[in-house]
Amino acid sequence: xxxxxxxxxxxxxxxxxxxxxxxxxxxxxxxxxxxxxxxxxxxxxxxxxxxxxxxxxxxxxxxxxxxxxxxxxxxxxxxxxxxxxxxxxxxxxxxxxxxxxxxxxxxxxxxxxxxxxxxxxxxxxxxxxxxxxxxxxxxxxxxxxxxxxxxxxxxxxxxxxxxxxxxxxxxxxxxxxxxxxxxxxxxxxxxxxxxxxxxxxxxxxxxxxxxxxxxxxxxxxxxxxxxxxxxxxxxxxxxxxxxxxxxxxxxxxxxxxxxxxxxxxxxxxxxxxxxxxxxxxxxxxxxxxxxxxxxxxxxxxxxxxxxxxxxxxxxxxxxxxxxxxxxxxxxxxxxxxxxxxxxxxxxxxxxxxxxxxxxxxxxxxxxxxxxxxxxxxxxxxxxxxxxxxxxxxxxxxxxxxxxxxxxxxxxxxxxxxxxxxxxxxxxxxxxxxxxxxxxxxxxxxxxxxxxxxxxxxxxxxxxxxxxxxxxxxxxxxxxxxxxxxxxxxxxxxxxxxxxxxxxxxxxx
RNA sequence: GCCGCGUUGGUCAAGGGGUUAAGACGCCUCCCUUUCACGGAGGAAUCACGGGUUCGAAUCCCGUACGUGGUACCA
Numbered sequence: 001x002x003x004x005x006x007x008x009x010x011x012x013x014x015x016x017x018x019x020x021x022x023x024x025x026x027x028x029x030x031x032x033x034x035x036x037x038x039x040x041x042x043x044x045x046x047x048x049x050x051x052x053x054x055x056x057x058x059x060x061x062x063x064x065x066x067x068x069x070x071x072x073x074x075x076x077x078x079x080x081x082x083x084x085x086x087x088x089x090x091x092x093x094x095x096x097x098x099x100x101x102x103x104x105x106x107x108x109x110x111x112x113x114x115x116x117x118x119x120x121x122x123x124x125x126x127x128x129x130x131x132x133x134x135x136x137x138x139x140x141x142x143x144x145x146x147x148x149x150x151x152x153x154x155x156x157x158x159x160x161x162x163x164x165x166x167x168x169x170x171x172x173x174x175x176x177x178x179x180x181x182x183x184x185x186x187x188x189x190x191x192x193x194x195x196x197x198x199x200x201x202x203x204x205x206x207x208x209x210x211x212x213x214x215x216x217x218x219x220x221x222x223x224x225x226x227x228x229x230x231x232x233x234x235x236x237x238x239x240x241x242x243x244x245x246x247x248x249x250x251x252x253x254x255x256x257x258x259x260x261x262x263x264x265x266x267x268x269x270x271x272x273x274x275x276x277x278x279x280x281x282x283x284x285x286x287x288x289x290x291x292x293x294x295x296x297x298x299x300x301x302x303x304x305x306x307x308x309x310x311x312x313x314x315x316x317x318x319x320x321x322x323x324x325x326x327x328x329x330x331x332x333x334x335x336x337x338x339x340x341x342x343x344x345x346x347x348x349x350x351x352x353x354x355x356x357x358x359x360x361x362x363x364x365x366x367x368x369x370x371x372x373x374x375x376x377x378x379x380x381x382x383x384x385x386x387x388x389x390x391x392x393x394x395x396x397x398x399x400x401x402x403x404x405x406x407x408x409x410x411x412x413x414x415x416x417x418x419x420x421x422x423x424x425x426x427x428x429x430x431x432x433x434x435x436x437x438x439x440x441x442x443x444x445x446x447x448x449x450x451x452x453x454x455x456x457x458x459x460x461x462x463x464x465x466x467x468x469x470x471x472x473x474x475x476x477x478x479x480x481x482x483x484x485x486x487x488x489x490x491x492x493x494x495x496x497x498x499x500x501x502x503x504x505x506x507x508x
Numbered sequence: 509g510c511c512g513c514g515u516u517g518g519u520c521a522a523g524g525g526g527u528u529a530a531g532a533c534g535c536c537u538c539c540c541u542u543u544c545a546c547g548g549a550g551g552a553a554u555c556a557c558g559g560g561u562u563c564g565a566a567u568c569c570c571g572u573a574c575g576u577g578g579u580a581c582c583a
């Protein structure tokens with residue numbers, strides 16, 4: 001059996017969304033598991049939809065996710081070029097071969113004529129008429145025009161396309177890895193355009209030709225392609241032989257709260273849809289990405305992998321290596337899955353807890369710096385991150401959870417302190433300052449001992465005091481143990497904060 | 509409209525003729541902690557519907573409904 005080769009073939013028209021990343025992921029996992037090649041091919045055959053920067057963006061996303069292609073327009077490879085626009089000249093010969101063999105034909109209909117046809121044939125039962133076996137003999141093409149006219153039109157460089165001539169009353173079926181036997185009635189499939197008037201191939205011709213030329217063995221794509229699969233199967237049969245056709249796997253769709261997931265859902269429901277931030281160069285509109293939202297790539301990959309796949313065990317957390325080891329296409333669901341942002345966040349939380357902070361320290365540091373907090377001591381920073389990581393769901397949560405380790409509270413949860421505040425407390429904290437100042441070896445035990453001894457001496461309940469102390473240090477009732485906070489921020493800072501809070505609380 | 513694909517709790521899902529129909533997220537209650545989390549113990553909640561086949565159907569078959577995708581010189 002020949003070496004496994006899979007391809008991810010995005011069209012560089014904008015952001016890379018969840019479903020796209022999962023398609024790459026399944027490609028990648030399958031290839032790595034089989035020791036095969038993972039190639040990225042850019043399908044930029046629609047020049048009108050070209051978007052500046054979109055291709056680079058896709059590669060940035062792949063890098064962030066940790067899925068580097070073996071062959072691509074940037075890394076090159078034995079089947080270059082990997083950009084379909086650069087392969088333009090290649091496709092015409094195949095289109096012409098199909099015409100010679102009677103499987104395709106030239107069509108000269110103008111867009112206006114096509115529109116007229118769709119209008120004329122439109123009925124209640126058939127709201128969107130196709131250019132198919134039922135109408136093609138009434139259109140302007142090399143099937144209806146005399147050969148001489150066709151030649152003349154061609155010689156005059158009249159704008160034309162090449163269309164496939166769909167067979168009639170044939171059952172086209174193939175075996176899909178996920179859906180198993182799938183079949184279609186060819187009479188119901190239209191004469192898809194293969195080569196456009198600008199000389200570019202459509203997706204239909206290009207996938208088949210390139211999958212063949214690039215020796216792709218397994219072709220995975222979203223289920224939205226299933227309906228056009230019969231065209232591809234026929235093209236394979238006519239051009240290269242069904243025995244060379246890759247095995248298809250039409251992956252289930254990832255659904256949003258209402259239907260197919262769209263980038264609009266992100267804005268509407270408040271969760272990211274794209275892998276990374278995407279700014280449309282024309283409109284300047286920003287669509288938020290998982291990365292910038294505060295997701296770890298490990299979590300992003302993990303949550304995508306188990307959205308539509310599981311290995312039959314109860315395991316839910318998988319590293320990329322574990323996924324490669326466990327992944328199999330026959331356990332991929334046939335049904336679409338609704339994306340659940342709550343569960344996505346849970347995965348991220350789990351990965352934040354699981355991974356050593358060194359793994360994401362730099363990213364968190366950037367988040368702090370973007371909020372004008374300068375981190376000077378990386379060791380101190382790492383220590384703080386360890387203390388608060390279990391209460392962070394997103395990387396961006398670290399700021400709120402740890403900011404008090406760097407700056408004094410700007411305001412206090414007075415509502416919690418006020419009812420508990422009295423002269424005895426005032427007295428206690430004044431004495432505490434003295435006691436703390438006298439400590440020479442500032443550590444968890446010495447701090448806690450001093451605090452507790454003083455509380456016993458003054459005969460005040462420990463709990464209330466701890467709560468007040470916490471508010472003095474943090475500003476609110478949150479964070480790790482109070483004594484741990486004191487130890488971490490140090491004696492001077494601790495005393496400073498108590499003194500400062502005292503000036504405010506004493507007015508209660 | 510037509511065609512394709514699909515249908516186990518709110519969501520992700522295991523299970524593929526005989527099970528008390530796993531587990532996870534979320535939600536609720538309680539414990540821990542006089543903080544927020546983490547952790548722990550419980551709880552509510554499911555086989556779309558109708559017909560078959562069978563001693564027995566969540567599991568097999570057929571319908572229906574619903575969902576979803578396609579129906580472009582877009583991918």
